[in-house]
Amino acid sequence: MALLDVKDLDVRFAVRGGDLQALRKISFSLDKGERLGLVGESGAGKSVAAFSILNLIAKPGYIAGGQILFEGQDLAAMSDKQLRKIRGNRIAMIFQDPMMTLNPVLTIGTQMVEALKAHRRISTRDARAIALKKLQMVQIPSPDKRLDQYPHELSGGMRQRVIIAIALLLDPEIIIADEPTTALDVTIQAEIMALLLELCEQENVALMLITHDLGVVSQVTQRMLVMYSGRIIEQGPTREIINDPQHPYTQGLINALPQMGEPGARLYQIPGSMPSLSRVPSGCPFNPRCPFATDQCRTSMPNYVHSGNVDVACYEVAKLIEQEQSLQEEDR
Amino acid sequence: MSAVTASRWERFRDSYLWYSFRRDKVAIVSLVVFVAMVAAAFLAPVLAPTDPYDLAQIDIMNSELPPAGLAGSDPAFPLGTDAQGRDLMSTILYGTRVSLLIGFGAVVLQSLLGILFGLLAGYLGGRVDAILMRIADVQLSFSTLMVAIIVGAIFKASFGNLMFGEIAIYLLILIIGIAEWPQIARTVRASVLAEKKKEYVDAAKVMGFGTPRIMFRHILPNTLSPIFVIATVQIANAIISEAALSFLGLGMPETQPSLGSLIKSGFDYIQSGSWWITLIPGLVLVVLVLVINLLGDWLRDVLNPRLYKG
Amino acid sequence: MLAFLVQRISQAILVMFVISVISFTIQDGLGDPLQELVGMSVSDEERDALREEMGLNDPMVTQYLRFAGNALQGDLGVSYFYGEPTMDVILRHLPATLELVIAASLMIIFLSVPIGVYAAIRPKAWLSKFFMGVSTVGISIPVFLTAIVLIQLFSIGVQVTVFPADTGWGQWLNEFFSTDGGMPSYGRGDDLAHLFGTWESNFFSQTGWAHILLPAVSLASIMLPLFIRLIRAEMMEVLQSDYIRFAQAKGIAPARINFLHALKNTMLPVITVGGVQIGIMVAYTILTETVFQWPGVGLMFLEAITRSDIPLIVAYLMVVGLIFVITNTLVDLIYGLVNPTVKLTGKKA
Numbered sequence: 001m002a003l004l005d006v007k008d009l010d011v012r013f014a015v016r017g018g019d020l021q022a023l024r025k026i027s028f029s030l031d032k033g034e035r036l037g038l039v040g041e042s043g044a045g046k047s048v049a050a051f052s053i054l055n056l057i058a059k060p061g062y063i064a065g066g067q068i069l070f071e072g073q074d075l076a077a078m079s080d081k082q083l084r085k086i087r088g089n090r091i092a093m094i095f096q097d098p099m100m101t102l103n104p105v106l107t108i109g110t111q112m113v114e115a116l117k118a119h120r121r122i123s124t125r126d127a128r129a130i131a132l133k134k135l136q137m138v139q140i141p142s143p144d145k146r147l148d149q150y151p152h153e154l155s156g157g158m159r160q161r162v163i164i165a166i167a168l169l170l171d172p173e174i175i176i177a178d179e180p181t182t183a184l185d186v187t188i189q190a191e192i193m194a195l196l197l198e199l200c201e202q203e204n205v206a207l208m209l210i211t212h213d214l215g216v217v218s219q220v221t222q223r224m225l226v227m228y229s230g231r232i233i234e235q236g237p238t239r240e241i242i243n244d245p246q247h248p249y250t251q252g253l254i255n256a257l258p259q260m261g262e263p264g265a266r267l268y269q270i271p272g273s274m275p276s277l278s279r280v281p282s283g284c285p286f287n288p289r290c291p292f293a294t295d296q297c298r299t300s301m302p303n304y305v306h307s308g309n310v311d312v313a314c315y316e317v318a319k320l321i322e323q324e325q326s327l328q329e330e331d332r
Numbered sequence: 333m334s335a336v337t338a339s340r341w342e343r344f345r346d347s348y349l350w351y352s353f354r355r356d357k358v359a360i361v362s363l364v365v366f367v368a369m370v371a372a373a374f375l376a377p378v379l380a381p382t383d384p385y386d387l388a389q390i391d392i393m394n395s396e397l398p399p400a401g402l403a404g405s406d407p408a409f410p411l412g413t414d415a416q417g418r419d420l421m422s423t424i425l426y427g428t429r430v431s432l433l434i435g436f437g438a439v440v441l442q443s444l445l446g447i448l449f450g451l452l453a454g455y456l457g458g459r460v461d462a463i464l465m466r467i468a469d470v471q472l473s474f475s476t477l478m479v480a481i482i483v484g485a486i487f488k489a490s491f492g493n494l495m496f497g498e499i500a501i502y503l504l505i506l507i508i509g510i511a512e513w514p515q516i517a518r519t520v521r522a523s524v525l526a527e528k529k530k531e532y533v534d535a536a537k538v539m540g541f542g543t544p545r546i547m548f549r550h551i552l553p554n555t556l557s558p559i560f561v562i563a564t565v566q567i568a569n570a571i572i573s574e575a576a577l578s579f580l581g582l583g584m585p586e587t588q589p590s591l592g593s594l595i596k597s598g599f600d601y602i603q604s605g606s607w608w609i610t611l612i613p614g615l616v617l618v619v620l621v622l623v624i625n626l627l628g629d630w631l632r633d634v635l636n637p638r639l640y641k642g
Numbered sequence: 643m644l645a646f647l648v649q650r651i652s653q654a655i656l657v658m659f660v661i662s663v664i665s666f667t668i669q670d671g672l673g674d675p676l677q678e679l680v681g682m683s684v685s686d687e688e689r690d691a692l693r694e695e696m697g698l699n700d701p702m703v704t705q706y707l708r709f710a711g712n713a714l715q716g717d718l719g720v721s722y723f724y725g726e727p728t729m730d731v732i733l734r735h736l737p738a739t740l741e742l743v744i745a746a747s748l749m750i751i752f753l754s755v756p757i758g759v760y761a762a763i764r765p766k767a768w769l770s771k772f773f774m775g776v777s778t779v780g781i782s783i784p785v786f787l788t789a790i791v792l793i794q795l796f797s798i799g800v801q802v803t804v805f806p807a808d809t810g811w812g813q814w815l816n817e818f819f820s821t822d823g824g825m826p827s828y829g830r831g832d833d834l835a836h837l838f839g840t841w842e843s844n845f846f847s848q849t850g851w852a853h854i855l856l857p858a859v860s861l862a863s864i865m866l867p868l869f870i871r872l873i874r875a876e877m878m879e880v881l882q883s884d885y886i887r888f889a890q891a892k893g894i895a896p897a898r899i900n901f902l903h904a905l906k907n908t909m910l911p912v913i914t915v916g917g918v919q920i921g922i923m924v925a926y927t928i929l930t931e932t933v934f935q936w937p938g939v940g941l942m943f944l945e946a947i948t949r950s951d952i953p954l955i956v957a958y959l960m961v962v963g964l965i966f967v968i969t970n971t972l973v974d975l976i977y978g979l980v981n982p983t984v985k986l987t988g989k990k991a
Contacts (some may be wrong), residue, residue, distance in 0.1 A: 056890055058882070080896075088893035095891075100884035104983055105906045115892040150982040166892065470657055472967050473918060478925035485947040485955065489672045573786045576929055579786045580944055599790060599933070607794055614787045622782035629778070 001072065002029035002052070003173060003206055004091075009066035009076070011045075011052050011230075013277070019276040022048045022061060026232045028225055029208050030174065035197070037217035037238060038210045039253070040227035041274050046210045047096075049227070050178045053208075054087050061197075089119040094177040094196075098159035098184070102151035108162055109147030115169050123128075134165040136193060157188040164196055168203065175200060176208045181216075183261035193220070214257055218242045226250050229274060229285035233302075236310030246312040249286045284314070292316040352634050359630040362623040369620055373428035380422035381408070385588065399608050414594075414609045415601050423594055424613055428620065432588040434504045435571040439563050441509030442570075446516025447559065451547045454524025455515065461581055464523070468514035480573050482510035482584035497585035504583055508570045519562045523555035529538035557635040568621045591617040650974050654967045661963035665956045666709045669719075670702075672952050716740050718960055719953035723946070727925060728957035736961075737841045738830060739938030742945030745844075745858035747920050750865050758873025760907075762881065763900055774874070785926050789860035789933035799823025826853045828935050857934040861908055864926055865919055872915055877908040910981050917973030921966045 011023035016251055023045050030036050040046050045269065053068055055075065068075040075083060094106045095101040103111060106306050112131035116122055122130075128147060134221050135143035138161040160180065180196060181189040197220055200207045209221060217224050218238060225235040226247065234247040245251045250268035272289040275281060283300055287293040304311040305318040312318075353359050372379060399412040399420070406413075411420040449468075453461040471479050482538025484507050488496050496503060527533065528551070536546045558560050577583035577591030579599075584590040588598055693699055700708075712718070718728045761770040794800065800817040805812035831853035835846035844850035880886065889899050926989055928940035935941065939958060946954040 051887075054891060056887055057889070084893045084895065086893070087891055091889040093888070095884055097886055099817065101888045103885040103889065103903050103907070105910070105981070106903070111889075114894055114898065118893045152983045165886075197857065466656075466660075470660055473657075473921065473970055474963070475922035475925040478922075478928075481925070481928060482959065483945075484669060486672065488947070489950055489952070512679070567783065572782075575784055576786065579784075580928065580932060581948065595790070597788065602790065602794060603798065604797075608796075610790055611794065614790065618779075618783050618787065621784075622779060623780065625782050 003032045003034075004021055004030040005067075005069040006053070006206075007067045007069065009049070009052065009068060010060055010064040011048055011057060011061055012064045014060040014062065020065070021230055021280070022050065022277060023230045025066065026230075027066075028202060028232065028235060029194075030208060032173065033201075033204045033208045034223065035200070035209065035221045037221035037226065038208060039212060039214055039217050039224060041212060043274055043276065044227040045180050045230040046212075046227055046228075050176050050208065050210050053176060054091060054093065055083055056093075062149075063178035085119070087097060088115050089116055089170045089173070090172050091174045091176065092170070092172040093161075094163055094167050094175060096179040096181045098163055100155050101163055102159060104151055107148055107150055108154075112147070112162075112166055112169060115166060119170055130169065131165070134168050135162070137168065137199065138162070138165045146307070157192060157259070160192050161195070164192075164199065168205075169256055171196075171203065172205060174206045174208065176210070178210045178300065179212070180209075182211070182213075214242070214253060229280050230277070231285060231313065232313055233286065233314070234310060234312045236308070242309050244308075246307050246310055246317045247286075247314050248290050248316065290316075297314075349634060353630075356630055357625055362626040365619065366623045366627065369428060369616075369623070372425060373432050376422075376425035376429050382419045382422045384418045384423040384426055389619045394519055398606070399612070409614055412608045414598065415501045415606070420609065420612060423589060424591070424616055425596050427589050427613060430501065430579055430584055430588065430617060431571050431574060431592070431617070431620070432591065434501060434508065435575045437501075437505035438508035438512065438570040438574070439567045441505055442566065443516055443559065443563055444511040445509060447520050447552070449513065450517035450520025451524055451552065454521035455528065455543070455547050455551065461521075461547075464517065468517055471511070471514050476486070476511045476515075476569070477573060477576060480507050480577060481580065481582060483507045483510055484486045484577050488582060493519035497587070500584050500588070502576065504574055507577070512566060512569065515566060516559060519558050523558050524551055527551050527554050561632045561635055561637050563627060564631055565625060567625040568628065571617070571621055571624070578597065591620075602636060646676065646978055647975075650971050654971045657967050661762060661967075662708070662710055662713060665959045666706050667708065668959070669952060669956045671704070672950075673984055683854075695848065695962060713960060718845060718957035721951055721954040721957075723949050728954050729961075731942065731954060732961050733840075735937060735939045735942045736938060737843065739924065739931070739940055740896055741844055741854065742857055742861055742930065742938060743920070743923050745854055746861035746865070746923060749862040750869055750920075753862075754869035754873055758870045759900070759905060761870065761874040761875055762877035762908075765878065773870060773991055777870045780863060780867035781871075783863070784929075785864040786929045786933050789857070789865045789930055792856045792860055793827045793933070795821050795823070796825040797823050797827035815819045825856055827856060829853065829933065847956055857930050857936050860933070861923060861926060861930045865923060868919065869912075869916060873908060873912055875902060876911050880904045880907045883907075910977065913980065914973060917976070918970060921969035921973075924965055926960055930990075964974050 006029065007027050008025045009023055010021070012019040012021050022106055024123075026045075028036070038046050048057060048061065052061075052063055053075065055063060055078075063076050065074065068220070070086065075086065078086075087118070096168075102108070106220070109128060109131060111249060112134070113124055113127040116127040116130060117124075120127075126257065131147060134144055134160060135146055140146055140158060140161050145160065146154070146158075150171075154162065154300070164180075164271065167177075175196075177196065181192050184192060193216060196207070207221075209217065211217060221238045223236065224241055225232050225239045226249065227233070228249050234241060234245070234250050241250060242254065247253050249270070252268065255268040256270065258267060270289055275285065281298070283286055283298045284290070284302055286294070287297040294315065302313045302315045302318065304313050306312075307317060307321060353363075377383070399410065408419075411424065414421055414423065450462050453464040474482075484504075485552075486501050487507065491499075491503070533546060533550060536550050541550070571591075574583055574590060575595065578590050578592030579596045581596070582594045586593055589597070594613035595610050595617070598606070598608075598613065601609050652781040698705070720726065721728045724731050735927075757773050757880050760767075761773050764770050800819070800821045802816045806813040807813050807816060826849070830842070830844055831847075834842040834844060834850060837843050844854040849919050881900075884900060886903055888902050905906070924940075927936075927938055928944055930936065931938045931940035932944055939961070943955065943958045944959065945951075
């Protein structure tokens with residue numbers, strides 16, 4: 001059994017004149033100690049997926065259906081009180097912008113100690129000792145001084161280290177990191193990412209990494225999901241997807257990477273842009289931008305087909321697989 | 333000509349403003365009540381049973397009659413009479429007209445001042461900005477009411493009671509306009525500062541347009557929606573300010589009463605049991621101010637401009 | 643710390659300078675210091691001699707400097723009406739006004755914070771909607787009208803007879819909507835405690851409390867809706883922020899998130915706006931004191947206007963201006979002390 005098993009998760013936003021579907025029946029799983037990448041353009045539903053796991057979607061969003069099984073228990077069906085025992089304790093989160101994530105009027109120490117005290121019967125002195133240990137783990141210079149400092153006294157990179165330390169405070173099984181380096185200076189992005197990976201490996205924590213950076217995903221994750229308009233359109237082992245992307249959208253994404261093109265040539269660009277939630281086309285949401293779109297693509301959403309270890313939702317890929325299979329049968 | 337108006341009407345009919353208005357019961361009721369009150373006030377000479385300015389129509393024998401439905405009331409005076417025997421309904425209709433005139437006039441004046449100073453401060457920046465905003469800060473920290481009282485007191489002392497009473501409407505517009513311009517100026521300045529950073533202003537500069545043209549033709553139209561919201565609320569504030577000044581005896585004289593001076597003159601008789609002389613004009617004032625405030629709230633929700641906080 | 647203090651205090655001095663220039667202009671334009679000295683019965687030659695002697699023919703700047711110098715020593719002239727130094731008159735009336743403002747401020751603080759926070763946490767509860775509705779109506783009622791209604795309800799009393807008295811429910815409704823009245827609506831009462839020798843206080847006797855209650859409630863009524871709306875709006879904005887979501891992601895209990903994480907951030911802007919508003923309440927005392935004949939500086943000021951007591955008007959402006967400037971500066975300092983992102987103490991930097 002996987003550590004985390006998300007099944008047919010539906011998330012909607014209640015707005016004037018009906019609901020908008022932010023996530024449509026997404027399913028994926030995460031094993032103990034595994035590193036899973038979640039990629040897609042902004043607005044594809046990556047962050048919504050990340051936040052819905054702990055049921056922290058901002059209003060007016062809500063979980064409309066599906067299951068989020070964590071060690072067999074359904075988080076989507078839990079009361080807020082039960083969920084609170086999981087949040088921060090078994091599943092921790094790292095947010096995008098370290099400048100906005102820490103409360104500006106509370107000291108680092110307060111914000112770390114309260115997390116420990118929320119989940120363990122522990123004295124403030126012991127909690128501070130643990131906090132200090134975790135700050136040392138994230139390699140912050142002079143960690144003992146930091147506990148009594150306010151967030152604004154720290155740089156962005158240091159704050160993200162503090163946030164990683166907070167995520168690790170209670171030795172969780174899973175860390176969900178929502179674009180943990182995008183808001184940082186380019187020079188320290190790699191440093192923070194390396195630190196996060198090293199600590200996850202060292203502590204055997206499963207990592208769900210949300211990013212739009214395919215390069216990072218290809219380097220650090222074992223499996224990946226590609227999202228488009230609230231759907232997972234392709235998922236499987238990272239290496240297979242990067243080396244041989246199946247879905248036309250994933251192909252476009254990978255061809256758009258600078259390292260994929262000839263030096264000096266124009267970069268590939270997927271024509272058009274992702275539709276907003278309120279005007280998702282019928283059928284496959286990618287069909288208006290897809291070079292292979294057929295009438296079938298415009299009317300119904302394709303089911304997943306297996307191509308090696310990869311699941312793809314695309315009629316064109318399904319057709320190709322069928323042809324291949326019939327060719328193989330003919331060969332026999 | 334008719335084609336143009338038709339398309340304008342269609343555009344309005346399809347607009348978000350009209351859409352959200354139709355869906356908002358509070359806004360609809362507020363607008364209906366407001367329009368009814370404005371119409372009744374400006375038709376006062378037609379609607380009012382008597383002319384409260386005409387001494388010949390007043391009989392002191394009718395003084396302090398209660399409104400219809402209470403013991404001792406006279407059907408000729410549905411809302412009762414005041415201490416001088418004037419029909420309360422007539423004085424209220426005329427009083428609402430005076431209050432509305434001053435409210436609208438003061439907002440027109442403060443909008444002119446506020447837009448001009450706000451544009452200058454926001455667009456020119458530097459010393460002009462520092463001086464204008466410092467004046468605005470001082471005025472606001474004194475509160476608009478206090479500034480209005482002080483300016484009112486100065487005017488009263490310089491013009492003398494009689495002269496002040498004769499031109500009171502104009503003086504009150506001036507007083508309230510002077511006291512309340514900082515609100516609009518700060519709002520305009522804030523949106524000018526935001527607009528100034530946008531590309532179209534750079535484009536206009538590159539094209540060689542002069543400063544006044546850029547300020548009034550390019551930036552001003554883009555700051556109109558916050559001005560519109562603030563100005564609506566300011567009408568309510570101006571009406572309250574006028575009522576407060578009149579209540580303190582620094583506003584409209586009793587010979588040409590506004591709602592505030594009606595409340596003031598009625599207050600002297602509240603201890604003798606004639607509550608209606610002060611409370612009915614008071615109720616009219618509250619309803620008037622409330623519907624304007626509700627319309628302002630609705631506009632703010634719909635237009636959702638960046639308003640200056642505080 | 644020092645830089646912050648110097649900046650705020652120099653700002654305060656600048657504002658006081660502007661106020662003193664305005665006051666001097668009023669004094670110079672409207673006041674006639676000769677009248678209070680000699681009245682009408684003096685020949686023009688003698689007047690001119692006196693003018694010269696009093697320095698009224700000096701250049702404006704000299705006259706202003708003399709005015710400002712005297713003001714700094716607490717000398718703001720002599721009241722025409724009272725015939726004594728204006729500062730003495732003001733100091734005698736000031737305690738009544740300050741007590742009114744203090745009582746109203748306490749009411750505002752202890753009501754607006756819980757109501758505003760509740761309305762922000764549960765925006766859809768009917769009680770929140772009720773409070774927001776009442777405060778929208780409250781903003782639209784001028785303070786003097788609130789005062790009059792309070793007098794009618796609790797001082798004079800209301801006898802409702804519109805429901806049929808021969809039925810049980812009619813009588814019950816009549817009684818339900820009727821009030822007894824009896825609360826004092828005039829002045830401060832005669833049972834005042836004396837503090838520090840001269841400060842007369844309403845806070846130490848039952849009649850004192852009874853007299854201050856209605857004026858304080860009506861003064862509070864003007865600011866209370868503003869504070870509730872402000873606290874609610876700020877709190878709702880804070881509740882949307884990332885650090886609140888992060889606290890939730892840590893598994894912190896909602897009570898701690900609302901009352902520590904969110905409230906502390908909400909109160910920062912509320913302190914700045916709120917502090918200034920409490921200063922502004924001094925202006926509204928003019929209206930409340932007029933209705934309740936409360937013998938404070940507001941009523942004194944209005945009487946000075948009707949009596950054209952120019953020195954007293956000018957002195958009031960200077961004193962009230964000083965109160966505004968002091969409250970604003972104090973608010974800034976408190977804000978700096980409470981908000982860790984303002985480097986003020988220098989202790990931890």
